[in-house]
Amino acid sequence: MGLIEKLHQVEATVGVIGLGYVGLPLAVVSAKAGYSVIGFDVDATKIERLYAGESYIEAVEASDLVAVSDKCAWTTDFADLSKCDVIIICVPTPLNHHREPDLSYVEQTAKVIAKHMTPETLVVLESTTWPGTTEEVLKPLLSASGLTLGSDVFVGYSPEREDPGNATFRTKTIPKIIAGDGPTAQALMEAFYGAVVETVVSVPSPTVAEAVKITENIFRSVNIALVNELKLVYDEMGIDVWQVIDGAATKPFGFMPFYPGPGLGGHCIPIDPFYLAWRARKFDVPTRFIELAGEINTNMPNHIVHRTREVLDRASGRGLNGARLLLVGVAYKKNVSDMRESPAMRLMQLFEEAGAKIDFIDPHVPEIPPMREYGLFEGRTALNPSEVMAGSFDAVVIATDHDQIDYTALLDLDCPVVDTRNAISKRGLPMEQVTKA
Structure with a gap:
């Protein structure tokens, strides 16, 4: 079964890297949509709390974790990325001491993905960043895997729009901007996010999607x-x-x-x-x-x-x-x-x-x-x-x-x-x- 069929039939395994204010709610709504989910984080304490059914952010209730416990696995072992059909990057993008972009978390994560991903995988960046990051930073790092981008591995960008404390709009109900690197990646993005959130808004390219997020916050x-x-x-x-x-x-x-x-x-x-x-x-x-x-x-x-x-x-x-x-x-x-x-x-x-x-x-x-x-x-x-x-x-x-x-x-x-x-x-x-x- 090809990746697009897995996504349409909700039989794909989704890996979410970074289980913070963006990644954890996304992991939960993906599991509620029916996907099997593996959540990755370097913080072992978070993994222990999640397996104990304990949430550490307001957007996810303990009852949510119980509801998806049969669909979710939590781990610090990034070798399990080889089991994932969709890999979503939700890591921090802070500023350094010179108030310049610090993409080290994205870069380190992309290098780890390149070591473990397999053919027929969709890799999505959700971290907020400057326009051009997907094309100029993420894609070259993923190419180190030896797999061919556009035929073995597909890349997209979908900016997070979380608003902590907002009781009206949550991950599932916030309109989701999506962009794939090429028509096949776009179709995969639409299939995955279309099953997870209520409204998907497609834009022409990852660079446009990156600029959308930056513009909203500016x-x-x-x-x-x-x-x-x-x-x-x-x-x-x-x-x-x-x-x-x-x-x-x-x-x-x-x-x-x-x-x-x-x-x-x-x-x-x-x-x-x-x-x-x-x-x-x-x-x-x-x-x-x-x-x-x-x-x-x-x-x-x-x-x-x-x-x-x-x-x-x-x-x-x-x-x-x-x-x-x-x-x-x-x-x-x-x-x-x-x-x-x-x-x-x-x-x-x-x-x-x-x-x-x-x-x-x-x-x-x-x-x-x-x-x-x-x-x-x-x-x-x-x-x-x-x-x-x-x-x-x-x-x-x-x-x-x-x-x-x-x-x-x-x-x-x-x-x-x-x-x-x-x-x-x-x-x-x-x-x-x-x-x-």
Whole structure:
């Protein structure tokens, strides 16, 4: 039976490499569609937890793992890639210390695939990257297998579109952009993803698909930078930017609301624009608009620290040195535990460099996990709400507006509150001791 028949009859084995926020949900929905799935990860702890029926991300429930237990195997042994008809790469694509693309995870993964894959295999990259990666990086590495691309091995790109914490759209219901390298690969992509998700959107080439993903995230980055800058301008004018945005959002056309914050978090928006800016330099094309947006967003934690210092100066004349601060929320967005690129970590670093003592509360993050940066904070634990007592803090800084936070209790602490998310006002609570920042 050929690969296209296996896919149409849902008899193929799917290998998913990287069982994080992208790979694990994809593995589960693929199994729910009827495919046999092998999930690969270098982290043996993840494998143990999955076999124990324990999920480590909000998008996958323990009940989901139970439901697909007869369809899924989890392993750190990449030799099992030889058993897979479809291999999907869901590994990180971070920036290096020079804020340039780091494709080392993709490259290492492609080399391992080349060692173990067999003829009649579809290899799909889902990691976000610069336009041209599939053609210029992935394909040459897979060619080292000795198999012929386009006849033995087929290559495609399908960007992940996960949105942690979004209860409306999940992996199965998010429209899926797909592109195969050639008509046969395109047909294979359509057959596989068509069985797994509700809506498949085909584009002409992997390079176009890569550019689609980059464009989506640059759109958000630029618009968030715009409202962050407007916040700074309107603050000086004594105008509440959230009130302005809410008013503008009533226009039924020509406006889309974006909201300011303490900086950007998550794997995509703080990183992806730099991938395109780096790539554009190869073509001698400036990306001033994109880079300016990145500069504005990256500088927002410094603004929050400055405003907090001002608040403390007015309240007690003491500034940040020696102040005890309560940081509310350390995840990068509300109602999730995702710490990737969280601006709260940058805030914590800047506050402590200024001499402040930081405690935090977060109902989704009881302990700060290992991170590529901010290793100094690894293992720090959240305060129990019962430990948060009036008179214990000089100021409260709201970095992430989780719904589970008791905001009335924060006001009862009888100290200034610096609110970077408009959390107090939008709940209709008293604003006398609150500074929007």
